[in-house]
Amino acid sequence: MTSPGPIHGEHPIPQHTIRSARVVGDDGEESVLATVYCPVKERSTTVPECESCHRFHALHFDATARTTSVLCHTGPAGRGAERADVLRGVGKSLDPETPLADIMTRDVICVRPEVTVDEIATLLVRHGISGMPVVDAEGKPVGMVSRADVLRAAQERGDTEESERLTLRPDDVAPLDIEQGFHVYEPVKTAARDVMTPVVVQLHESASIRQAASLMAYEGVHRLPVTSDDGKVVGILSSLDVLRWFGRSCGYLIPPARKRA
Structure with a gap:
């Protein structure tokens, strides 16, 4: 790891933040897809691919922003330079x-x-977010689930949950001390696939803010999954991201989105 600095009196080396898409499975296990956007190739690449490029300089960890970036000779700092979100x-x-x-x-x-x-619901509260993409085994978006979807499911469920009848083997009955004629039922858990909104809008990471803002306004959605060339989710664009970009472009100092541990 190193810190960015001038090279022979020239501009500071541009930085490109490494992004991570964390996918949570039904067992609670997380898998992480780490990518970085290459402004030269105009697509996402893996960090090892970056390191093998002749433009690669070093990796840099920003302790304040808690982000890791690739320092890369891609032209004057400012084109894609990401020193701090602020x-x-x-x-x-x-x-x-x-x-x-x-x-x-x-x-x-x-x-x-x-x-x-x-x-x-636990993930939404823990990370302080209002929605997230639902992805398949390949990491491609198949839907979006929001806080409103979770609340709607809780309201429809009320105090009772659907249940399904369990078929028990004879050896299972004795320990449970169940009399003949009685049956065991297990609550059916409502899953993301039951409440999500199927994905109808998504954009490639090279698409412009102009396209995204127009699409979000036309479709009436507050967030869009952003995908790479292979269709995998590499980020998410919310209406707040658009407003944050607009405010900063107008000269206002706007802090990054708050993160919760």
């Missing part, structure tokens, strides 16, 4: 062609379709 874009002229890779939320939480609504 300062990025402040005072720059409004550029509607700014790519989503520059303004989207880079650390995104995703869930599998089989994750229960109760687990989703």
Whole structure:
């Protein structure tokens, strides 16, 4: 790891933040997909791929922002430079062609379709977010689940849950001390696939803020999954991300989104 600095009196080396998409499964296990956006190739790449490129300089960890970036000789600092979210874009002229890779939320939480609504509620509260993508086994979006979906499911469920009859083997009956004629029922857990909104809108990370804002307004949605060339989720764009970009472009100092441990 190293800190960015001038090279032979030239501009500081541009930094490109490493993004992570964490996918939570029904067993609570998390898998992490780490990528970085390459402004030269205009697509996401893996860190090992970056390190093998002749433009690669070093990795840099920012203790204040708690982010890791790739230092890369991709041109003058400023094009994709990401020293800190607080300062990025402040005072720059409004550029509607700014790519989503520059303004989207880079650390995104995703869930599998089989994750229960109760687990989703816990994730929403723990991370202080209002929605997340639902992804398949390949990490491609199949739906979006929001806080409103969770609340709606809880209201519809009320005090009673659906249940399914369990078939027990004879050896299972004795320990449970169940009399003949009685049956065991287990509550059916409501999962993400039952409450999610199927994905109808998503954008590639190289798409512009102009396209995203227009699409979100037209479709009436507050968040869009952002995908890479292979269709996997690498970020998420919310209406707040758009407003944050607009405010900074107008010269206001706006802090990054709050994160909860």
